[in-house]
Amino acid sequence: MSSPSSKEVSAQRSDFGLRLSNSMAKYGPLCVGIDPHRKLLTDWGYNVDALGAELYAMRMLQAANGRAAAVKFQSSMFERYGSKGFAALERVLYAARQMGVITIVDCLHGGLPTTISAIADAYFKPGSPLLADAITLLPYYGARSLGGVINDALNNGRGVFVASLTSNQEGASLQTAIRQAGEYKGKTVAYGIAGTAQKFNKGIDGMGSVGLIIGATIGQWINDSGVDPARFTGPILSPGYGWQGAEMDDLKTVFKGTKGNVLVTVSRSIATHGPDIAKLTEATASVARDIRQALTEAQNESSDEEPGVGNE
Template sequence: MTHVDDGEHPPPATPERFGLRLHRALAEHGPLCVGIDPHRELLDAWGLPDSPDGLREFCAIVLAAATGRCAAVKPQSAFFERHGSAGVAVLEELLGQARRRGLLTILDAKRGDIGSTMQGYAQAYLGPGAPLSADALTLSPYLGYEALRPAVDLARDAGRGAFVLVRTSNPEAAQVQSVGRPSVAARVLAGVGHDNRGQEPCGDIGVVVGATVDLADEQLGLAEALAPVLAPGVGAQGADEHDVARSFAAVRGRVLVPVSRAVLGAGPAGVEAEVGRWAERLATALGRD
């Protein structure tokens, strides 16, 4: 049956690209991304029970501290999943509340699979109207970058994004990611760059590159890929805002810096002030538009 446009029900508008929304959020709030990692020891330090109710209270405090002070939040799915369905329900609530507060959400789940299974993950975390849908999802490419195609394509169609592991900050990563010339990391980056062609000033498909990584030594040229960069490793892992500025000056305006332990360690009474301090430190180091 042919659809006839009667003028009263126009077709749905094409969603705005994730890369454009991220670029705008970074320009407005700077590069800080607050990690939301409610592990058992942290909940205990905050005086909260290690339960779904404890998760819920923790998330409410962190969201209030982050609102208006940073570009995005990054919940780590594992710390919610460990509480079973009740914990996943809290994650669902968190994603919805962050959206209503105007915060971009990067769900750190590092999914990676093939075929219909990858499609299922994509539908769960990136599909329009999905209960656990986030603005972007972290993806692992180690079954081959093209195996991520269902998630990459759905993200783009839905106005969402993805961050693909390229060169991570953990010491063990070099055993896989730095192998070969061009390295595995460089080949994954090339795939991301291909998917971002024509998406100036910021593509929808990003990369995860640790702030502790020597990009020159790894021969990783990020600027040409138009990729937003998620740069972990700042704070507890040893990097600081000056390392971020040195490593990512060429992609200034596309860098999102997750900070978790260095912010959350301030406790419920100090987390808001610590968010503000890290936001200022990172914005100053990278320069202001």
Template sequence: MTSSAAERQSFGPRLAAAMRRAGPLCVGIDPHPGLLADWGLDDTAAGIERFSRTVVEASTDRDGTSLAAALKPQVALYERHGAAGFAVLERTLQDAHDAGILTIADAKRGDIGSTMQGYASAWLEDGSPLAADALTLSPFLGYESLRPAIDLARNTGRGVFILALTSNPEGASVQHALGEGQVSVAADIVRRAAADNRIDLDTTDAADAAASAGKGAVLGTVGLVVGATIPDTARRLSIDLAASGAALLAPGYGAQGATTERMRLGFDTAWPQVLVNSSRGILTAGPEVEALRTRIRLTTEDITG
């Protein structure tokens, strides 16, 4: 069973503590058909369950110590198996919770009104079988359309990660475009996220986290997704990521070409806020648990070295 909102610390301090403790690595759980085949597994609900539970097991050491700050299951790859796939996802989220590792449901939800409220309830509300510690969101129906999810996340001690600067070639046509006040869409998203996080950073939780952290970032409820291969784009668009108070989920490390050196240079003063996601770069080491653990340790050493 998950803890109640009344017992749960705010998401930002929880993530910051996990990053200090285990390192700033998020392991993606992406049961692609090709990876399943490489692991000798069938492309079925049973196959993705074996795959997912193996990744969760490998993300903790034999003594139960977490080897990653977070796990990020790719929801689409469960959804393609229908109800049976969602049942596997529910068990995967629970396994991660039982192992003491934060979860980010990579669902990229975005809608308006009661529909957005429905998505928020499904992924962020206590008692929901799909409740994760955080949820990825798409803001391109307008940042405020995400308000039901942002507010529910804050109220339940969970978080959200909002797409801001993605590395797919199509993203620039929207994210770099100038909107109201001749500010890029991406800059406006980051500005609004920073305003939400200032609410969190005035709370006792955040003050306590800042006092005890010693090093690392103090983070709010609203994180941002920024591609690991394009962090310098923020500078070119006059976006101050360091001032956002946001955890920066950075997919693209390893198999997609981002290196630690390039990320450090690109994110610059925002580097302490970066949660580096690696999926294929780790998952190709499977299916043996110890091989996956070794790859996770080496990845963390490379990121933090």
């Protein structure tokens, strides 16, 4: 077999960004978080076990189908049940693929290149047991340590989201710390992470496949980070809306000037309406409308700050 051309390689490496962009254009910027917390399983009348988590996930998936651009599975909520939990996650990922729903596994993996390379076998390669469209990554072994697994994702038409500005309050002190050496010396840790991610998106026509995680609750300190979401060309996965306290105004503050690449994840604000499927679908559609409105308004505002991470 002949080797793929450079054009074919480029198309493969940009495939996830294109598919996600098309899904967001069709269904809006909502990502339904599927997080089978113990309390939610109990409230829904399900057992707190792997079967309960699977039943919960299937129902949330049904509500999201055709109403959200993607779904995000919190892997730890399945991992707690051991092998049965992982088997349940495999089955719901398979169901999502059959539905044509874009899937993100929120596993927040990170590590040395020699060890994290195994993640590609689990999530990216054809026939992988946990085949997903994208996963989340932690860059605190150094953002460059993720290069191998990111390239594995891109070469298989998949994507990643790298944690940059997280929604937990303690994150600010680490993520706004000034780097003392290296390529981004004098810039914040978050800026360096975003800059490294952006390099993978350089030259891509449209939305890239390497994304960032930027919480919706960080409006008070985003300027301290030096990161300007409006200049990032990959997808941005944003937790924190709804249950964690962020509102529509927060989305407009953090994501002003962005250009349709922000994907807002919402879980419990939807799940509390379950297990009735009609109420779940109604809640999903309502949240999707609110988020679309907020981000449309944000896109119409330009950033007043000096440029942060962009097409460097």
